[in-house]
Amino acid sequence: MFRILIVDDEHIILNGCSFMIKETLELPFPVEVLTANNVPQAISILEEQVPELILTDIRMPVMDGFSLIEYIRRNEIDSDIVILTSHADFEYARKALRYGVNDFILKPIDEASLKKTILDCHQKKAKEAEEQKNSYYMKILTMFLYDISAADLLLTDEILNDLFPFTYFSMIVAAMEEPPSNLDNTEALLKQYYNTCHCYYLSEQKQLICLCNHDTFFVKPADLKEKLFQTLGIPFILGTSISSSSIHKLHHLYTNACQRIFYHKAFGSNENLTGAACFSYQDCIQVFNETDESKMQKALLHYIERINLVKDPSSFYLEQIYISFFQNIVLYLEHVGIRENTDEILTLPQELDSTDKLIKQIIFRICQIRQKIKSDYSDENNEVLINQLLDFIKSHFQNDISLDDLSEAVGMHPNYICSFFKKATGQSYLTCLHKERIFAAKKMLKETDLSIESIARQVGYNSSTQFARIFRKYEEISPSEFRSQ
The missing domain is CATH 3.30.70 (Alpha-Beta Plaits)
Structure with missing residues (x-):
């Protein structure tokens, strides 16, 4: 249901506009019209529900239209605002552009102008909703690919429950x-x-x-x-x-x-090898990250005895256990973003004819992999890498930067970028991106008359509502409050 709130102290305009929308415009979607003849009434309505479009007069008794617009922006209400104005008030109404007003309709209101305004707003809201939904799904992709928390991606429980x-x-x-x-x-x-x-x-x-x-x-x-x-x-x-x-x-x-x-x-589909494929992912990672070799041997023996369903396993069966173990290691390395030669890791050792030899060969290969990783990812290389990443974010914060973008910029796997960035800076790349955007936005709020909607889009956010929510998270006040300080 597309909701419209009309705010005007002139009953003829209030009722006439409402009737026009309900009865004569023949809009191609259902509409609910709410009316208020002053700002306090309008605020009472906004405390209960959020309309997609607000049509408001400026000159009204008790509180004027600017007070309503300030309330809407201060409370981060995601409504489009269109001002109803006469020719005499037009210059006065232009001031409302500072508050991110979307449009003006001149009084007396004609059907064509009103219908176009409503259709444009509906189309804009539908496009924003689709873009927002697609953005959420891309964040969900980031969640399960790179194990980034919903909180870091600014996905609230309300958003997740809706999806x-x-x-x-x-x-x-x-x-x-x-x-x-x-x-x-x-x-x-x-x-x-x-x-x-x-x-x-x-x-x-x-x-x-x-x-x-x-x-x-x-x-x-x-x-x-x-x-x-x-x-x-x-x-x-x-x-x-x-x-x-x-x-x-x-x-x-x-x-x-x-x-x-x-x-x-x-x-x-070889059912006879089912047991060999029963190494759990977590079992393998625990062994891979263990630094005490005796504990590695003990853990491997325990896991292999648990899955070894064959009394006297053949070399072929032991080879499949070996492959099963290192398939999980390949998966783990991909997760943490470390590029290693998969074929080399999965190459079978010679004479794998006993459980004892299997354990020794697994530990030997683990040590080889860990030594190569240590050599490839030295501290000196890491310092260069983090500076490259920070420079990229500072240069491109206006864009919707993803881990894949950072990965392409520095030639590293996105999974590695994700874990490395947090380890090197103490924060996720998304937090760094938001802080860079907020820094630029604060400068624009103080030094320009651009609307909050315009600033939001210039620093990389899809809407003023999203921008205001993130701004408040980091600054503990709204963009409007910051600007008025």
């Missing part, structure tokens, strides 16, 4: 050599099984990723792979994650789905 209203989440990942021709068809198919679904195609990873939200814990349709192949028309390897009731576990779900793809590549 994903159902209880459970799961991730479907399809590894494919060719891009899918139509994501909409894939989403439509998955919505036959899940309540909601949003799909991404990542060309660099060659992955189709589908984030599913559903109201039952267990959803695993037997014919999904066949139906997906019919829809996509290209070969793929499918990995379906477990389910979780927490949206903050999306990265774990993505990792789980990718792990299943790795296992399929390593073992295919």
